Structures are given as structure tokens and as C-alpha cells.
Amino acid sequence: MDRREIAALLAYIGRLDPRSIRTDEGEARDQLAQWNELLGDVPIATPHGWDARVAARQHYRTSPYQIQPADVVRPWESYRRNRLALHSDPTPSADPDDQAAWTAELVGTRRAVAVGIAQPVQARAITTGRDGINPRLKARLREVGSCIPPAARAALAPYRPARAAREAAVAQGLPDALSVPCEWEGCLAQPGEPCRRRRIGPDGGARGTSQCEPHPSRLDLAAVQQAGQTAQVQQPAVA
Template identity: 90%
Template sequence: MDRREIAALLAYIGRLDPRTIRTDQGEARDQLAQWAELLGDVPIATRHGWDALVAARQHIRTSVYQILPADIVRPWESYRRDRLARHSDPTPSVDPDDQAAWTAELVGTRRAVAVGTAQPAQARAITTGRDEINPRLQARLREIGSCIPPAARAALAPYRPARAAREAAVAQGLPDALSVRCEWEGCLAQPGEPCRRRRIGPDGGARDTTPCATHPSRLDLAAAQQAGQAGQVQQPAVA
């Protein structure tokens, strides 16, 4: 607040609590200087919820003590802390290799949130919907074909042989059994999940399930689906 805004705030407070009014010109000047010194970094109001007049009115309504500059500063600091606690730093738009620019944008965003000129950026929830993928990421995935680089995929192959065998079969044009739901009774694995079998306890009841080899019926379903998709692709050309 500048001196003009603080003078307006003191005039407003004087209408609500006459005890703060200074009739002597020297006392009024000293009061204005004191409040300007203590409230110089506190805005009179922001676009997002802060208003010094509201803070002053609330104190006068709820306290029997004469208002002091600290009674405006405390709500302002609480307002700042609350906004920063709800803020999740968005990724800066500058080059991440430019450390100075990266830090400056983070600090500038936090300062704007703290002083009430920008709204806190909420952290986005983790979703599984493909519609939520960033368009730039989708373009990148279409360009490289996978989110795992080929070199990294080859290095991981010895540690996940089942996945590597599946990828090799798909590369050879064979059906991908895990692309369909398993209809084997007692399995019913969803697409992308391996087949499972029940473990029977001594009492004859099912205890749990464990991964097992892909059921033949699931391979047949995947082959039928692949054949149907191939027929749909070739049908317009034949016509």
C-alpha cells in the first residue's frame, strides 16, 4: 500500500472505531508514517480474495482491542501461506538447460501466487484416459513408435523375457494373445494382463491365483481378431 491507500484505510477504520482517529495534525502524520512503514508491502486488495478493508472490519467486529498494523499483517501472511500451500509449481516454459531462466520463472510464478495476482496451480490428477495425453506427447509417440527407446528395450529384454517374447511375436506378425480378454473359465484376464490359474487349498477351496502360460483359447481369440482386422483393411481395396 502507498501512503494514499493507507490514508484511505485509516479513514475507513476511523469511521468504524473512532478511537483510532487522530485530531492533532502531528499525531495524524506520525500515525500515517507508522502504518506506511509496516504495511508498505501489503496490498490494499487483490483480484483473488484479499482485501485489507475486510481484514480491518473483521478485527473491529471480533476484538475489543484497538486495531494495530499487525492486525492487518497477520491475515495477509496467512493469506500468502494458504495460497502457496495450495500451489503446485507448473513446469516452466523456458529451456531447462538455462538454469537462471528456469529458476527466475519458478520464483516469478510463486511470487505472483503469493501476492494474489495469479491463482495457485493445482497438481493434475493421474489419469488413464488417452484423451488426457498432451498433444505434443502424442505427436512424439507417433514419431518414435513407443515411449521406450529401442536401445532401452533391448537392454531390458533379458530381465523381462515374457514381454520380450511377446514383442518379438508381434514384430513377426503373429497374434498378440494379451490384446484380448481371456475367456478361460477361472481366468478371465483382462487385455494386457497375463493369464492366471487358481491355487486350490487343502480344503478344496480357491486360495489365490498365480500367473501361468497363455490359455490356448485366448490365442485363438487373438488370431481371430487379427484376421478380422486384416479383412476389414483389405475389403475396401477389393471393392
């Protein structure tokens, strides 16, 4: 608040509580200077729910004592904390390799939410998928081809052998077995899940399951699906 806004707030408080009115010019000037010093970083109102006059009115509804600057600052700090608690940082649109720009955008968004200029951003549900990604990030993802750099993907390969084998098969033009369900009766893995086989104990009973290579029937189904997709792509060209 600037001095003009604080003077308006004190005038409003004076209507609620005549005890706060200063008739002496020097006392009024000192009161204005004191409130300006303590409330200079507190806005008079924001577009999203904060109003210092409401805080003053709420004070007199619950307390018989004269209002002090702290009685306005405390609700304001609570308002800031509550808004930040509801906020989930959206992915900045700045280049992630530009740390200064990335950090500046993140801090600027948080500050706008805290002071009531912008609404808190809720965390997107998992079902939103890629539709909720910033358009600039979508364009960058199309440019680089993957959100995982090639060097990082290669470093992770020993720890993700199934995923690495799947990516290698796709790169060679082979069918992606994990893109279809496994119809083998003892497996029935869903798309994206590795095939499993039963572990048999010495007594001939089942002792659980373990991951294994894709079953032949799953590979055949993936090959049929790949052939169908290729035919769909080529058919318009032939026509």
C-alpha cells in the same frame, strides 16, 4: 500496497475506529511510514478473494483493540497458505530438459496462486486420461513416441519381463495377447492383466495362483482381433 493504497486503507480504518486517526501531521506521516514498511508486500485486494479492508473490518468485529499492521498481515499469510494447500502443480509447458525454464514456470505458477492472481489448480482425476495434458506436451510426446526414453525402457526390461515380452511381440508384428481378455475358465484375466494358473498342492488341492504365459485361446483371440483391425485399415485403400 503502495503509500497511496495504505493511506486509503488507514482512512477506511479511521471510519471504523476514530481512535486510529492521527491529527498531528508528523504522527500521521510516521503512521503511514510504519504501515508502508510492514505492509508493502501485502496487496490491497486480489481478483480471487483477498481484500485488506475486509481483514480490517473482521478485526473490529471480533476485537475491541485498535488494529495493528500484524492484524492485516496474519490473515494475508493465512490466505496464502490456504491457497497453496489447494493447489496441485500442473505440468509446466516448458521443455523438461531445460531445468531453468521448467523451474521458473513452476515457481511463477505457485507465486501467482499464492498472491491471488490465479486460481489454484486442482489435481486432475485419473479418468481424464490424456485429454488433460498440455497441448505442447502432447506434440512432444508424439514426436518422441513414448514418455519413457528407449534407454530407460531397456534398463527396466529385466524388472518388467511380462511388459518387455509384450512390447517385443508388438514390435515384431505379433498379436498382443494382453490386449484382449482371457476366456480360459481357470484364468479369466482382464485386458492388461497377465494370465494366471493354479498352483496345486501335494494333496491335489489348490494353493493359489501364479502368473504364466498367455493361454493359447487368448493368443488366438488376439490374433483374430489383430486381423480384423488390419482389414479395417486396408479396406478404405482397396475401395
